[in-house]
Amino acid sequence: MIQKQDMIIVSHKQIADHIFELTLRGSLTNEMTSPGQFVHVKIMNGSEPLLRRPISICSIDRENEQFTMLYRVSGSGSGTSTLSQLMKGFTVNVLGPLGNGFPVDELEEGQTALLVGGGIGVPPLYELSKRLTSRGVKVIHILGFQEQKVVFYKEEFTALGETYIATVDGSFGTKGFVTDVIDKLDVTIDGYYTCGPAPMLRAVEQKLSGVDGYISMEQRMGCGVGACLACVCHVQGDDTGTAYKKVCSDGPVFKSKVVVV
Amino acid sequence: MNRLAIELPGLSLKNPIMPASGCFGFGKEYSQFYDLSELGAIMIKATTKEARFGNPTPRVAETSSGMLNAIGLQNPGLDHVMANELPWLTQFDVPIIANVAGSTLEDYIDVARVISTAENVKALELNISCPNVKDGGIAFGTDPKTARELTARVKEVSEVPVYVKLSPNVTSITEMALAVEEGGADGLTMINTLVGMRLDRKTGNPIIANKTGGLSGPAIKPVAIRMVYEVSQRTALPIIAMGGVQDSYDVVDYLSAGASAVAVGTQNFVDPFACPAIIEDLSKIVKEWELEHILDLKGRSWGKHGKTANHRA
Ligand SMILES: Cc1cc2nc3c(=O)[nH]c(=O)nc-3n(C[C@H](O)[C@H](O)[C@H](O)COP(=O)(O)O)c2cc1C
Ligand code: FES
Numbered sequence: 001m002i003q004k005q006d007m008i009i010v011s012h013k014q015i016a017d018h019i020f021e022l023t024l025r026g027s028l029t030n031e032m033t034s035p036g037q038f039v040h041v042k043i044m045n046g047s048e049p050l051l052r053r054p055i056s057i058c059s060i061d062r063e064n065e066q067f068t069m070l071y072r073v074s075g076s077g078s079g080t081s082t083l084s085q086l087m088k089g090f091t092v093n094v095l096g097p098l099g100n101g102f103p104v105d106e107l108e109e110g111q112t113a114l115l116v117g118g119g120i121g122v123p124p125l126y127e128l129s130k131r132l133t134s135r136g137v138k139v140i141h142i143l144g145f146q147e148q149k150v151v152f153y154k155e156e157f158t159a160l161g162e163t164y165i166a167t168v169d170g171s172f173g174t175k176g177f178v179t180d181v182i183d184k185l186d187v188t189i190d191g192y193y194t195c196g197p198a199p200m201l202r203a204v205e206q207k208l209s210g211v212d213g214y215i216s217m218e219q220r221m222g223c224g225v226g227a228c229l230a231c232v233c234h235v236q237g238d239d240t241g242t243a244y245k246k247v248c249s250d251g252p253v254f255k256s257k258v259v260v261v
Numbered sequence: 262m263n264r265l266a267i268e269l270p271g272l273s274l275k276n277p278i279m280p281a282s283g284c285f286g287f288g289k290e291y292s293q294f295y296d297l298s299e300l301g302a303i304m305i306k307a308t309t310k311e312a313r314f315g316n317p318t319p320r321v322a323e324t325s326s327g328m329l330n331a332i333g334l335q336n337p338g339l340d341h342v343m344a345n346e347l348p349w350l351t352q353f354d355v356p357i358i359a360n361v362a363g364s365t366l367e368d369y370i371d372v373a374r375v376i377s378t379a380e381n382v383k384a385l386e387l388n389i390s391c392p393n394v395k396d397g398g399i400a401f402g403t404d405p406k407t408a409r410e411l412t413a414r415v416k417e418v419s420e421v422p423v424y425v426k427l428s429p430n431v432t433s434i435t436e437m438a439l440a441v442e443e444g445g446a447d448g449l450t451m452i453n454t455l456v457g458m459r460l461d462r463k464t465g466n467p468i469i470a471n472k473t474g475g476l477s478g479p480a481i482k483p484v485a486i487r488m489v490y491e492v493s494q495r496t497a498l499p500i501i502a503m504g505g506v507q508d509s510y511d512v513v514d515y516l517s518a519g520a521s522a523v524a525v526g527t528q529n530f531v532d533p534f535a536c537p538a539i540i541e542d543l544s545k546i547v548k549e550w551e552l553e554h555i556l557d558l559k560g561r562s563w564g565k566h567g568k569t570a571n572h573r574a
Contacts, residue, residue: 002293004534042531047326047479047507051530075462079323095533220319222330223530225293227286229306229335230321234314242312244335249290 002098002225003028006091010066012084017149018073019120020084021058025066028094032060032067035127036101036195036216036253039069040224041083042093049079052095054221054248056195058123059130070123070152098224099252102128102193102214109136111190114211116178116204118144118196124216126153128193129160140164140189142181144200148172179203192256201261213256219247226250234260264547264554265540267301267522269499270447271384271422272356274301274522276540277555278512281503281526282307282360282386282426283332287346288353294533297353299540304450304524305346307362307388310371312338316393317470322459327481327505328527329457329474331393334362339372347379356383358424362391366411369401370418377420384421387412390428390453392475402428402453405440412444422447424501427492429455429484438492449492450501450524452485478527479505486518493519494563507535509542516558 007026015021040052059068073080086092101124107113113132115125122143129139139161145151148171157163164181165173174181178200194204195216205215222228226249235243236257245251245259265276279302280291287305288297297303315335322329336342350357359376363369373385389402389411401411408425416423425441427434429452438449454475459468467473485504493500502520505527506512512523528535547555 002533004532049323050326050478050527051323051328220321222321222328223284223290223533225290225533227290228284228321228330228530229286229315229332230318230330232315232318232320232335240312242314242337244314 001031002096003031004093004095007094009086009088009090009092012086012088014084015070016152019070019150019152020073021068021070022083023066023068024092024094025064026094027065028096029060029062029065029067032057032097034101034103035131036124037097037099038252039094039096040098040221042095043079043083043086045093049082051222052224053079053083054098054224056124057097057127059127070120072120095224099248100250102216102253104128104131104135106212107132107135107137107191110138112138112140112187114140114142114182114185114189114192114208116142116182116192116194116196116200118178118200119146119150121196121200121216121218122153124195125193126156129157133160140185140187142166142178144168144178144196145172177203179207182207198261205256205261214253215256215259215261216253217247217251217259217261221248224248236260264552265543267556269501269521272302272358274356276301276543277516277522278536278540278543279304279358279501279522279524280529280536281524282388284526284529287342288350291529291533295537297350298355299537300355301522301540302356302358302383303350304358304360304386305342306336307334307360307391308336308339308342308372308376309334309362310339310368312336312341319468319470320474322468322474324457324459324476325480327476327478329459329469329476330454331469331471331474333393333471334391339375343375343379347381351381357381358384358386360386360388360426361415362388366414369411369415373415373423374418377418382421384447385415385419385423386450387415387423387425388453390426390430392428392430392454392456392473393471399428399430402437403431405436408437409440409444412441412446416445424448424450426453427451428453429481429488434488435492435495438496438498442496442498446498448499448501449496450503451492452481452488452504455481455484477504479507481505482511486514489515489520490518490562493560506539507531509539509546512539512543513546513558516556517560517562519560519563521556521559
């Protein structure tokens, strides 16, 4: 069930250029079911900033009733820059968990999953990877970033499985895009999961068109619960042009070939 | 006596609070948070004759104490609303105000004729003020003569009272109010959003795909208060006011300025429990302030000038 709760900051630190890791504690954590869901965060009381910010859940620690999210500070004076200044012990108001995440039971023990993330689309793949590996699924991670200084969670992902990094400027790992790494892979993939900017999602969906996959979409949001229609996307194969899916409540994760990325 | 209950043309409201059109869909999403029967009424998303996809994304952008939106009147169309959304809402004990939009006079008439026959639709809200579609009725909302004519024609076919939603994007909103009053409107709802823009700092491009969007939220409240204050003293029509309501004191402000009921829009996104929270706080206010009725506050900002009828239950 979706809840609204003041959650306490138990840790908050910068882990790469403009990238922060925030861990919150509260019973709302118990409502989180699948990796890939997100929360809608009210950074300060009052009207500045006014709207909540959708942020993906990166990892869930049920035992301690806490979860971690990663976010990028989008510029000085932005809501996320205000968020980045909040210290341990402060509370932030969280609405969540929202949306439908990645299904983890579609792959069996011994099968291979390809997890492809780009930039701030990488975090939800971390909880997903933990769930898949705990089922005995073999995971391969391909993570794309702009440049070395914004790379994060390389060790965390490496601990779970094979991990390749691509940077656009070549300052770390393979020079180029995640699809350049996919081209070089020589394994049979049983399923893929991807989250990141739209051009990357499109390229991955196209490249892996013979494989079943799940795609997590990003869109600017208003309500986050399906009421305002800010976050809609078109549906593949719809001739009327009026069919749509809401990223916040029908997604953010969709089976491949369902929505127009 | 229920000190929050209000009688308006077509509407018996348990309290003066209702979600504003476009900020509450057709109620389904928010019904997971509370019982919709707690609300005074529900203003449902704009309905047009045919289904509409609306504008390309991005459709929203945050601004200082507000937001811009250009949804573009996305809705499933009249037939779907009649067959699915309205029947679903009958499980709640709450009057529905149907927001009607169109691009031609005939569109408005066709939608109004049909939607006003739904058993739970107790009033229409003519949306002649959507700034986000070229052909979305704003032409009707900026010219007094066309607005009067549209109101009169819709009145002829509607089975329920007709409220007209006014746009703030005009030189004189009072002139518009008087025109629709002459056309036979039963009430006014105001205000719709103010046209605005936000630019990307790096590229200079508008952030909203539609380029312009409608500004809502606390940022517009001073403008809306001024407009309600002016219009309420010039017409006899009851006003359902909206614009930046976040809490019960904002509601008090609108009633003081001359409104008879208040709608909550953007705040639903900030806090899905906003409406029931405001209703609860209003009951506290009437007790603490020892008011016989919440509408004792109505028009108290006007000073010594006239008093219009209180629309009290
Ligand atoms: C996302 C969004 C969608 C809206 N859609 C409609 C609509 O379909 N019809 C309408 O009459 N007004 C629509 N409005 C305007 C609101 O009903 C309201 O008049 C305005 O937002 C001011 O109130 P607020 O500041 O409380 O949001 C919309 C507003 C928003 C933010
Ligand atoms: S953000 Fe409001 S419908 Fe998705």
